[in-house]
Amino acid sequence: MGNTNQAIKRARQADARRDHASQQRSRLRTEIRKYIAGLTKDSDRSSLAPVQGHLDRAAQKGLIPKNRAARIIQRLNARLKRATA
DSSP states (O other), X not given: OOSSHHHHHHHHHHHHHHHHHXXXXXXXXXXXXXXXXXXXXXXXXXXXXXXXXXXXXXXXXXXXXXXXXXXXXXXXXXXXXXXXX
């Protein structure tokens, strides 16, 4: 714990931000798992769009690294191609 009012407040803010970010990351991972579970022969490219948007937004906000978001999108796209082939 900090010794000054500023340090105490910064620690409190860091805790709140960390809690919020971990909830968002968890929600993102859940969404990815649901997308993968819902893949069928009939799936098309439009089913990937919402997940891709959320990944791009998370990267833009700094929740996950940009390259990680790109890698996940690439892998999901490959899964989509395999599922529909």
